[in-house]
Amino acid sequence: MIVNFFKLKNFNFQKVGKEVLQIEREGLDQLDQYINENFTDTCELIYQCRGKVVIMGMGKSGHIAKKIASTFSSTGTPSFFLHPAEASHGDLGMIGNNDVILAISNSGESLEILALIPLLRYRQIPLIAITGHEKSTIACFAKIHLCVKVPQEACSLGLAPTSSTTATLVMGDALAVALLKSRGFTQEDFALSHPGGALGRKLLMRVDDIMCSGDDLPCIHPNAYLREAVLEMTSKKMGIIVICDHKKNIEGVFTNSDLRKVFNDNIDIHRSHIANVMTPRGISVRPGTLAIEALNTMKKHNITSIIISDQNQLIGLVHIHDIYQAGII
Template sequence: MSQNTFTPAFDFIAAGKQVLAIERAGLAQLGQYINDDFRYACEALFRCAGKVVLMGMGKSGHIGRKVAATFASTGTPAFFVHPGEASHGDLGMVSPQDIVIALSNSGESHEVLTLIPVLKRLRIPLICMTGQLNSTMGKTAEIHLCVNVPEEACPFGLAPTTSTTAALVMGDALAVALLRARGFSAEDFALSHPGGVLGRKLLLRVSDIMHTGHDVPLIAPTASLREALLEITQKNLGMTVICDAKNIIKGIFTDGDLRRIFDMGIDLNRTIISDVMTPGGVRILPDTLAVEALNLMQAYNITSLMVAQSDFLIGVIHMHDMLRAGVI
């Protein structure tokens, strides 16, 4: 075991950059393997009626898990099965409608080779991704994706480094090519990520988080300025909407408007709100994405919007609603 000490002269930065240079060189030549075999693999995966099953041992298994996750989140149903566990029952998770992608840099992974005769018997298509064109896996697969690299970044050529990077990139190439072929959209992506920021931005609608009913600050055009201030205070949204008896919007009055008229010597009890309100007001449709409402607020430098169909008031949405919903 090496000592946990190093000479002050050791250059960690140079060592790190050398790794990047080696791996860049490995990826630079990977393009030659985006060939007819790659196209055949994409076509087979596109037509797959079941799921894509990733397999691999050791570091190849870690890459397989990530590739499966990328497939699943971009419109290609996929999951990972450990080859060792597959030999002890988990192969029952794989159906004849599925396609198996097996990863192994050497192409001689014993655990995967053990499964190949069974996969053949079940007529489950096999795509192998290896670094050796003439390996056993490469020869027995229906489709072989070569990910050969000149050298590993490990100075001993032992730890999988450049080879696993190449396999990961090839997996990304497959997933993104399929994504584009399927016409997979950003909204489709959000449906697979409802708990993430992107999901909230692409799925959450104004109607999901707006205030409605008695929670909406609302007064009649004939109300006094004092009544408007009480409504603003009670509803705590920094504004009130002014509507007629049929809920048709006449205008809006905000705490910012209040600050502007304080120096005018206006009588709170005698002043009618329709005399000091802002006619009309900025509004948005209820089925609009919440992130679009946020953009509109920022464009007008305001903190709330009326939610309406034409001039008919439906609700109100505030900047704080965006914060609580995680849109911001």
């Protein structure tokens, strides 16, 4: 193919890009009128659904359907995408009698979806249609129709789905968020479906999951000499040692910064007891505390390790590196 570089050099890509944005903005401005009683009916039907929301569409509408299904599923509305053509060849068995169908077709005349309607009506499975034409065949057969008609496509040929797919995607987001709020869906609920991401770890991971405990804990009795405490602290490599009585009740802490002060003050580590140079109590959080909250506490007090305690009894220790390595931030 011969490329006319002179013509390309004089072509205004930015101008066309901005025209596309303007056309799609105008399309979205029109969408407000379709957040009506049909929208309410759709939300109520999905809210009351005892099964899943099965979303289908062909071509570009299929890609939008997949994204909407993903958004629904991650915000408290169990959903999955079903390819209409595959549904006619066995995958229709994936649909349960308690499910709701959400069919997307800009024209409202997708043959692959139309072929399924008799079977859906026979099984009495509710059909919600999202189309750009209120009098289309799919819209007429649907229990509820959501219109997403746009003035024009952003494609200069008026052929490639652009404004229409954007409007459909936004309508799907509006449904998902309306349902999310109506269910009282929380950040913790969201995290349960996103355990692999940083957000999920931030909302789910607790200090109990990453703390060191048992024999790995750097701790020592208050009557121990400073030399013993230093050896214990350096061997555990956490930059801190917790001073506890024989019942693990916390009396204080000793850190690297305290050690530097000891050397500066020429204190004899062989004759001084750790209780004489420790910092009383120390900063602690309870078991079950979110790791991100423990991190915020560490930053607030400018410390690198935090004690996990229950009624002043030592349970564990978390170093700031443990939180970073857990991938929470």
